[in-house]
Structure formats: C-alpha cells, structure tokens
Amino acid sequence: MIRIAEIFHSVQGEGLLTGTASVFIRTSGCNLRCWFCDTRYASWEPEGDQQTIESICAQTAAWPTRHVVITGGEPMIFDELAPLCSALKSLNKHITIETAGTLYQELECDLWSISPKLSNSTPLGYASAEWVKQHDQRRNTPETVRRLMEKGNYQLKFVVGSILDAEEVLDYLQSIGSYDRDRVLLMPRGTTTEELVLQSSWLTNWCRDHDLRLCDRAHIHWFGNKRGT
C-alpha cells in the first residue's frame, strides 16, 4: 500500500519534459520539511488514503497518456514504489520520479528528476527544533544523488531564491563530481507569476554567465498554484 494524496492529469511544467502531457501520482509523506514547500498536503500535513498498486494503476490508466510522473512528498520513502514502477512499466508507461535525492531504491525509472535541497530550505522558525535538526541531517546527500544519477537518465533541479543560493549550487555541483551541464536546471523560487518573474529577472543573466540552464515553473503561469495541476 502507498499513501496517495492525489492522482491527476495535467501538463509537466518543470524540467526537460516541460509541456509533456502526464498523469501525476502524488504520494503523501516526506522525510524533509522545506519551509517553502508548496505541497504541504503531501509533506508537512500529509493527506490521503493508503492505496493498492492495482488501484493506483487503474486510476492512472483512465487517461490515454504515456507519461507518468511519480511525485510527492517524497515517493522514495515507500517500499512499494518498486512494484508500482514495475506495474506501470508493464502498462508501457514512461516513468519520471521526482525526488529530493536523499533515499535510494532499485527500481525501473525512465527519468530521475532529482531536486537536492540547499541550505535555503531549512525550516528555521517554521518547524520544531527536532524537525529543523532532522531536515538538516537528511537533506544533503550527494553520494545518494550520485548513485541515482548513475542509474541513467537524470535531471538536477535546484530551487533558487537569491544569488547566495545560486552560488551554493556551484559548490553542490562540485561536491557530486562529474555531471552533464545540460541536465542542471535552476528554478526561480515562487508560487505566483509575479514572484517567478521577479526572481527570473536576475537568475536569467546568472544562468547565462555560468553556462547553466534556467528552468521556469511553467505550470504556475498556466494554472496558478492550484492542487490537481
């Protein structure tokens, strides 16, 4: 059984597959507590029922869409993620797993979408001292990210809210060793078009100057910061 917050049909708004029609399976529960989390109903205050793999696959198959995005929360906390991926592969689905890259599992996945959390994610003043400590102990795991990258197709997405954050991305990239620059994406932090435009006003030039890719959060422009999109 896997706790599911929602399953919905939409268009991928982030990363290399931006614009791709996809079914999103949002698992509920997370081992981190980023203060800026925009899916708190799947992390800080997890919602949803435990569901069987058969039920999840049946709901996914309701749409004739090849791409499936397993997101969260943190999908990698579930032991049954591997059998779910096997079941989805038997339905000929293309699987993207969106993860913070703190946990490892052997499973079938077509695109590892890894979003390592920087020091700007610490929930200081937002969560209990115990959660602040756990978050900081768990968030920075470059060796796990490296293992996931070695599985094959990957992208590294970083949420950036200041030049200091962007500079920290450079340090992070150094800590993981070799990587493909075309697969590194810097996303402005924000949950409204106004915030994203403001952040992008400096981040665009920063990415140009550092030969890295800017990645908008296009679903915010298309749909707003709404559940089920």
Ligand code: SF4
């Ligand atoms: S890792 Fe993702 S889902 Fe978990 S708290 Fe951070 S932003 Fe939210």
